[in-house]
Amino acid sequence: MESKKSKRREGQPLKDHIVEFCREHGADLVGFAPVERWDEYGEVPPEFRPRFLFPEARTVIVMGIEIPLPIVETTPSVLHMELYNTANRKLDALAYDLTRHLNRMGYPSFFFGRDVYANLKALREKTLAAFSHVMAAKYAGLGTVGVSHCLLTPEFGPRVRLVSVFTGAVLPPDPMVEGDLCIKCELCALCCPQQCLTMRGDRVIGDYDKNACLDMAEELTRRRSYPCGVCIKVCPVGKDRLLYKRRGIRKKYLREREALSADPDDPDYRSWNHIRSYGLATGEGEKGGKETQ
Numbered sequence: 001m002e003s004k005k006s007k008r009r010e011g012q013p014l015k016d017h018i019v020e021f022c023r024e025h026g027a028d029l030v031g032f033a034p035v036e037r038w039d040e041y042g043e044v045p046p047e048f049r050p051r052f053l054f055p056e057a058r059t060v061i062v063m064g065i066e067i068p069l070p071i072v073e074t075t076p077s078v079l080h081m082e083l084y085n086t087a088n089r090k091l092d093a094l095a096y097d098l099t100r101h102l103n104r105m106g107y108p109s110f111f112f113g114r115d116v117y118a119n120l121k122a123l124r125e126k127t128l129a130a131f132s133h134v135m136a137a138k139y140a141g142l143g144t145v146g147v148s149h150c151l152l153t154p155e156f157g158p159r160v161r162l163v164s165v166f167t168g169a170v171l172p173p174d175p176m177v178e179g180d181l182c183i184k185c186e187l188c189a190l191c192c193p194q195q196c197l198t199m200r201g202d203r204v205i206g207d208y209d210k211n212a213c214l215d216m217a218e219e220l221t222r223r224r225s226y227p228c229g230v231c232i233k234v235c236p237v238g239k240d241r242l243l244y245k246r247r248g249i250r251k252k253y254l255r256e257r258e259a260l261s262a263d264p265d266d267p268d269y270r271s272w273n274h275i276r277s278y279g280l281a282t283g284e285g286e287k288g289g290k291e292t293q
């Protein structure tokens with residue numbers, strides 16, 4: 001055990017190099033999880049763990065990029081859809097570049113793309129992705145899982161997209177976040193347009209009606225203004241709220257649907273509505289599905 005630990009410590013210069021590489025290529029967050037954490041915590045079924053998927057894996061490097069809050073606030077909108085697609089392309093490119101960089105350095109590596117499902121029908125048939133970036137990010141010390149099943153990070157709350165690179169390099173792990181970042185404020189559950197989330201008394205992570213969330217995702221995909229992301233928009237966790245001066249607006253989020261059905265021109269929501277009303281044919285984009293990570 002001791003020799004394993006000292007081997008990991010010896011990997012610090014390589015870890016520093018990888019962090020610099022990831023930052024230079026656009027990652028906002030980078031975390032390192034030793035593959036043993038999946039076995040230690042036992043929360044993920046064995047065939048979904050890194051060593052089952054890539055036996056050479058010793059460390060999983062998780063990268064995250066910010067999804068800027070003011071754009072998420074306009075959901076559902078073409079602007080939000082374009083951000084989502086851009087973030088996904090960027091993440092896949094990041095993971096691909098890091099994988100090839102590590103391979104060139106002699107460390108066998110493999111990446112798992114940020115979504116890896118062909119369409120929403122596939123998610124109805126199999127509700128789990130072949131690998132969870134959310135759990136990888138938790139084990140890499142980037143955050144904790146909230147009521148909404150999203151990863152909450154200190155920096156951006158749930159407004160972050162993730163990708164993972166498995167590598168044969170033995171690298172120093174990052175400490176996991178202690179406690180829960182989710183404050184169980186219930187806002188994600190109250191604002192979900194499909195009532196997909198139900199709070200639990202015995203644990204932080206809520207019950208989640210995946211089929212109801214998929215109904216919304218299908219509707220928004222048809223309207224070309226996916227994903228929904230309301231649960232991501234309203235979560236109060238994240239320092240990004242300070243930057244954008246978006247503290248204490250719980251009531252604004254809670255009354256949005258009612259206010260807009262009473263007055264589509266309500267001044268509190270005028271800018272979001274303006275953005276929503278362009279780029280789509282008339283009548284589209286009025287509703288707010290979780291895409292998995």
Ligand code: SF4
Pocket residue numbers: 146147148152181182183184185186187188189234235236237
């Ligand atoms: S909105 Fe509140 S309850 Fe939901 S994940 Fe965020 S902090 Fe937790």
Ligand code: SF4
Pocket residue numbers: 191192193194195196197212213216228229230231232288289290291
């Ligand atoms: S993505 Fe939308 S529909 Fe799905 S859980 Fe979040 S708020 Fe509800």
